[in-house]
Amino acid sequence: MSLSDVHHQTFSESSVEGRRWLYWRLLLVALVVCLTGLAGVIQLSHLMEENAKSATLLKGTLHSELSRFDYLPELLSVDDRVKNRLQRRDAGVANRYLAFVTATSEANKIFLLDRQGIAIASSNYQDEAHSFVGQDYSFRPYFSETVDSGRRQYYFGKGVTTGIPGFFIAEPVSVNGEIGGVVVVKLELSELLDSWRATRDLVLVADSQNVVILSSQERWMYRLVDSVPELQLAQIRLARQFPDESHALMYTAQLRLTLPIFGILSFWYVDGHWYLVEAFPLPSQDWRLIHLVTIQQLLEPMLYVLLSSLVLATLAWSLLRERAKKLGLRRMVQEAEVRRLQDLQRLIDDIHIGVLLFDHQGIVRSVNRYAGNLLQLEPSLVGETDIRDQLLFDEGVKFCEFLVDPQRTLQYHETCVRHPRDSDAGVIPVMFALAEVEYADSPRYLMTLVNITKRKRAEDALWELNESLESTVLERTRELEQAQQALVQKSKTLALGNMAATIVHELSQPLSAVNSSVAAIEHKSLQQNWIGVGESVARLKPLATKMAKVVQMLKNFSYEDAEDVESVALLTWINRSLEERRDQLAEKGVQVRVEGSAAIELRVSLLKLDLVFSNLLANALDAVEKVASPVIDVTLSEHEKVVSLSVQDNGGGIDEAIMGQLFSPYFTTKGIGKGLGLGLSIANEIAQQLGGSISASNRNGGACFTVTLPAAARSQEPEVLSGVGQPSEQHGDSGKSPSSKNVSERQHDQSAQ
Template sequence: MALRYQRLLWALGAFALLLAIGASRLAYDRALKAQFAELNERGSSTLTLAASSLSGLLSRFERLPGLLAEQPPLRALLRYPDDPAHLDAANQHLRENAERSGASVIYVMNSEGVTLASSNYDQPSSFVGGDFSFRPYFQEAMAGGLGRFYALGTTSNRRGYYFGAPVEFGRDRLGVVVIKIDLEQIERAWAYEDLRIIVTDTEGIVFLSYRPDWLFHTFGALTPDNLARTRETRRYAGAQIGQIDHTTGTVPGGHAVLRTTADDGAREEFLALQTHMPRAGWTMQVLLPTGAAYAQALTLVSTGALGLGLLGLAALALWQRRRQLAERLAVQSRAAIELEARVAQRTSELKRTNIALQEEVAERRMAENRLRQTQAELVQAGKLAALGQMSAALSHEFNQPLAAARNYAENAAAFLDRNRGPEARDAIHQILGMIDRMTRISRHLRNFARKPNEQLRPVPLAEAVAGARDVLAWRLDKAGVMLELALGDPPPMVTGGLVRLQQVLVNLISNALDVTEGSNDRRLHLSAAARGEMVEISLRDHGPGVPEALQARIFDPFFSTKEVGKGLGLGLSITYNIVRDFGGSLSVANHPEGGAVFTLVLRAADHPALDAAE
């Protein structure tokens, strides 16, 4: 028993050791990742400040050459270069502006690139007489723009940034005013702040660095084109371009690091952050040593591991003394916790599922209401559009009876004056007949135009057909189309709404009228027959029929086979949705003897309509 217990202790100890090693490694990785994130944030702030200071220095001098180009002493010198008085005045003017602005050197070149006057005219490294026509800043200024260039001075052998502006007199470009800024003061300021900052030019050559041995070196081999451009502009005079021994990689968190060799031969690793300065075409990098991050992460993990180790030893001693009681309590506790967790999880899942179902039901109800509302609006729009199309013909339908009624009224008055009562009464009966006809048409149009109720009820099919026929009577007469009815005896009752059923029949008959315009046989056949609990209503025309390839799309919204401008393609779509709301179906097929057959199937109803107007 003791040996078994001892083996169990050894197994637990080994497992605890492995667990501690794994946990320590995971904790170290997380701590290191946090340290690098903090280091990256600090480096980003440093990089932003350094880039802003350098950009601010360049911006401070950017407009000065253009202002100096307007100064009379410089313009006079370029116009009269051989006049000693103008030369002396220009030198003094340039020196005063250089001292006032803090520029390293300000000088004036003629149109050939030869320096005529300079703020350092009386110093051993004077620029006077120097030919700098090969510099890009001179060439860009002579082309009419603002010249910019960074280079190592061929005369002073000092690094600087050059701004050049043309001096113009009328349409003539007499020369160029150039300002040189000494960037070494920025480098000295960075060294004072113990900042590890390097700046590379457009070719990738380091020209500002906290390490002097990196100056005029690259982090990779220059291409022949880059090397040729550097030599052509004599950017770094006669300096030898070298390469920096380095490697790159990443650390936890995905941050880029640069590994180099220090002056004493030791390997160094830096977290490298860089930003591009588009106006100057430079790339600035801030290098932050990573040694402190590794040490801090190791210290945190070591402290945590030591604390956990002491806590583990204490727990192990307690477990050895009370293992039996602890095992029973642990089993009970784990079971209770697991049960509570399962209950809580299941309860939470049920709540989430219930909420999701309620939201889905609400969304479906809202979508159904929006669908019904949109469908009702489309039905109403279709009816109003049909009424608009019928307005001219209906005007004719009303004007003719009104004119006839006037004539009959005048005749009746004449008959009454002559005491011809029977003839007057006959004229009045004619007037009443015409009034009844106009009343019937207006009632159908009024019912046809207003929005229907949503409730379904028994509807006499014959009444719906009569209403649709009255609405379209003018088109039938105008087109010379015969609508032949075979509704059965008695005509069936269907389940639906009278106005919407009239809309369905009007749309179907209107489409049939459209396709029979060019047909020799202008008959339409409307028939109805009971099929068990359903009523099948068919409308056949003698037109060209519907191609089989289009039959599946004929009821889609905005799909139309008519010419452009003769329909929106909504009539059959609205009709299809009305029939579906009635609980019926609508289909189309071609008749074997020619023409199309639209088949409308509705549920049969056994009771008369309660509200014929719906």
Template sequence: MTRRLLIIFVLAVGLVAVCALTWTITWRTGIDTLRRNAAVRGDRMTAALKSTLERYESLPYLISRHPLIQNVLVKQHPDLVDQANRYLEDVNHHARATATYIIREDGLCVAASNWRGPDSFIGVEYRFRPYFIDAIGGGVGRFFGIGTISHDPGYYISQPVRLDERIVGVAVVKLNLEWFPGSDATEPLFVTDDHGVIFLSSVPSWKYHTVRPLTGTIADSIEQTQQYARQDLAPLPLSVESVLADGADIVRVGTGIGAPRFIETRRSIGEPDWQLVTMSPVAPVDDDARSAAIMTAFAYLSLCLLGFYWRMRRARVREVMRSREMLQKAYGLLNERVAERTADLSQANEQLHREVAERTRAEQELRAAHDELIQASKLAALGQMAAGITHELNQPLAALRSFSDNTRVLLDRGEHDAARENLEAIGSLTERMGKITNQLKLFVGRARPKNARALIGRALRNTLGLLGKRLDGVRVELALVNGSVEPPSRTPFDPHLDYPELVAQCDDLRLEQVLINVIGNALDAIAAVPSPALSIDVEAGDATLAISVRDNGPGIPDDVLPRLFEPFFTTKEVGQGLGLGLAISSSIARDCGGSLAARNEPGGGACFVLTLRRVQVVVPRTSAADA
């Protein structure tokens, strides 16, 4: 055990040493490469910035030598000022500078290239700006700051304007350098002025920070010249971790262990006294060193595992030889146990045959019981169909009796035309009874036509005609509700019209069958009411048609409402109903893709709503010329 622990300890120490060596070599190599690349990048960016500044260095001198500029600073005649503004505007446009302007010796701007804009420099005093002070003293002014009028940062180059060897003003060119750090955004880059203030940066959050704390004198000077428009020039949290060759340092920006580290290289711009600082992230080098250490660790562990495998294989060979001897002994014992197990399996097989025979007999008995149940279900269906026929034929038979009595009276009176109409009605009822029988067959067989259509107006007229005698003394209100507009409109419904635009997806006889059952039940409910009344509304929607039948009866009891559409459930006395009307009506509505629902009205009485799919038809309109 002690020897094994010692081997593991030695291997662990070797793993740590190899990984540390690999990490150190890879990290140093990466740092050297990163430092060289940063130096090249710093030289390239410094050259680009210096080239830009030098290109505009002579522009304010050329402007100061122009006679128009010299004269306007002395005479300041309106015509001369206008010519100077246009000249400066043209020069600024062709030079692609941000702004070009001239300042009198008292510090007041008298002409500018942006004279047309609302943020024109004309009339603004610049006596406090360092570039004016340097130029009015006879030198060249170079200054970076934030504009007091435009509030845009820029680089200012100024030259004195001389007339007869006397300085009469200053010519200034402003350049926008905000593009410069963004030209290479792969790694951070910033430019500092002679006070260490970052005024150009590819990282926006670093802008207007300082690389070192400002002294009181420098801070007061920046405040007086309004160089950075009263920006809060807080120090950048930058700390040097180690110093490298060629003026490069490894720095950490921020606080804490997780703060990013960079290789910082500095390049002097020269004139003006600026420094360009490139920041190359050290994280990729750390990642590469970490990856190399991990790969080395994997290789080291692989070699260790290979050694362990070779050692374990030798031990395995010895174990196999020992196991072979034990296997031969176990083989004899196994033969004895196999014989015992075979006897047990034979006994279990006989038991299984007996259980299979028992299950087969039970299955045969179950099939016989299932066949008997099917026969009983068929007898119940036949009984339900016979009861349905009895219920559905009650209404036509009653109408036949009424029409036949009326026909006999009309014949006695000699009113043959009226008698003929009754006979035609009797023929229609006979045909209807045949259709009802056929529909009940379809009800049992669940076969329904898919493209049947029915006119709502005709079905209501036939239903009311069939129930004419029962409607005597009952106040009936018919209304048509257009539910496809906002707000819905309500107009009287004329039972003498077919309303060809109101077509439901349902067989006409089946629709009348449902309406007779629903309206008949409503008439039964208001039979004992002193002032019986029915309200029938036809609500036409875009895709549905809803027929609502309301009565002023006692309503539906709460315990009856859930079972209202169950077959053979009825609240009527024996002999007055079979409880199949609403069940058949609900089945018809479902087969047609609709529904039949019932509820109690808040003001009293019950309401049945039959909802069907609407068939959209185009009804030809008669023009005034045809009329």
């Protein structure tokens, strides 16, 4: 071969080799580009997956934090201390109670609003600078919406008193069947925000009005994540939801890209940086959790892959050089394996689990330090000791059965060491397991031993505790049964006492009128003056009939019998009732004036109506007992199918301090023996049964009690009368009712006759 041929062959080989390396270079470049693009896709997918996981975790954490106190508002709304405060009682008790609940429940603030939205109790009542007590929160939507709907409301806003944002839970408080106020629990979520800000995640929460209410970056708070109409911003400012905040737009530029795999991707330009944005809904509060990722996080892995690909491409040129090092590397691997086995042996020797190896005859071949101490086995005895001499097995179970049964060898079993080191401590309970292994081409059995003395002691202690608890439960059950029997007996005694008190009170009124009539008859009989005696005797029968009806009504209450209901002309009935009490009124020198329309009618039980009127009249008679010129005015009126019956005296009125307790059972201002405190309570209860009510007030130097009852239907216009305590007789056929005289004047006329 000539030199030119050699040169040509060399040139041809060089050209082929050059093209081959060119192809390799192009392939490496394409591989680097593909790997970089693949890395970008993988990183984007990874970021979106991590964002989804993080969003799920954050949503769960946020939901858990918000729902952690869901029980508290409802619990507070039924508490008597909260209801008493809404009735303008126990201000100090309510404040201290709310402060105690706040401290124990770890809530931030708890306060109580009355029907007008004024804070009347608060957990921070001692903080003079930021106390909620006395503040007007009626403008807050959570107050107005709770009162209007009667249901719990949730609200997020910035505090107008403290300036601290928080999540408000408002619960209506029902008093006497009506919403008397609202109890509010405030959660400031500071710990949640601190945990967010301690991480590298960029997250924020926007409410339904596109306002950022929670953020891992404090500078993003109260910004807008989307454009909001100016009218909506004005409403937010008017409600003072975020006072002193400007609500600037979150981003200055926005970019949307559509990718085949990932769909629409949103990018925001915020504070000089681009961010990848993903939004996740929070349906429980109509909020959105927005996760932001910097573009650097997306590009950095691509740069790393690019650099790594270049490095790998460079390393590919040195693969041939590395082949020479394989033998040395193999030798290093073998040495590392030896060191690993040595480390494993040292680990077995040092762990607190007994490990021993024995053959099929039960002769111990190897033990670690812990097993030797547990079995009291000296190293010199290894190879001579039978494992069956060291452990106790249950009667009827042969040790060889453990070796041939695979189900037994795979389980843990309990036994005891036969020769413990300390004879005073008794046997040592252990737990062991067996496994068959190959060792030096011969079968061996590997046993692990664990000392379970502490566990056995704990089991014994638990058994003793269980026995003690059972005896305690039996004893407490007996005590509860005895207490229940005592409570039933006490309830029976209390019911009997209440019935006796009611009978005494309701019979005392007609008995007093009977005594007055009997006294008048006795006085006239001594003077041999028989004028008016027949009328006094005639008044005794209605009073006796009334006492019989009272007893019959109590019987009806006991057996739930139906009561008699009839229509009655109220003015005529009142004059007749006052006529029955003429002697009693004359004895006390009380002037009774009656004014009203004769056409006013009621459809009621006459006995119940008489009980109401008798109690109000008796209350007025007691009030004017020490007045020089006692006067009682009885007024009837009707307005919009509601009849009002007022009994007013001139006895000086009622103390405003006790006005709210007048209708409470057993409340009385009279001396011992003069009253049981049941009159107004019974009258109030009967009025409610009749579909009406009773109210008390001070008017013209005396007390005025007004009974309102539904009017009966009628077919003619009312005729107005102005009269006295008995029905007047008409004179002639004029059709008009003459004015009647009062009871005391009629008594004077009879005396003159």
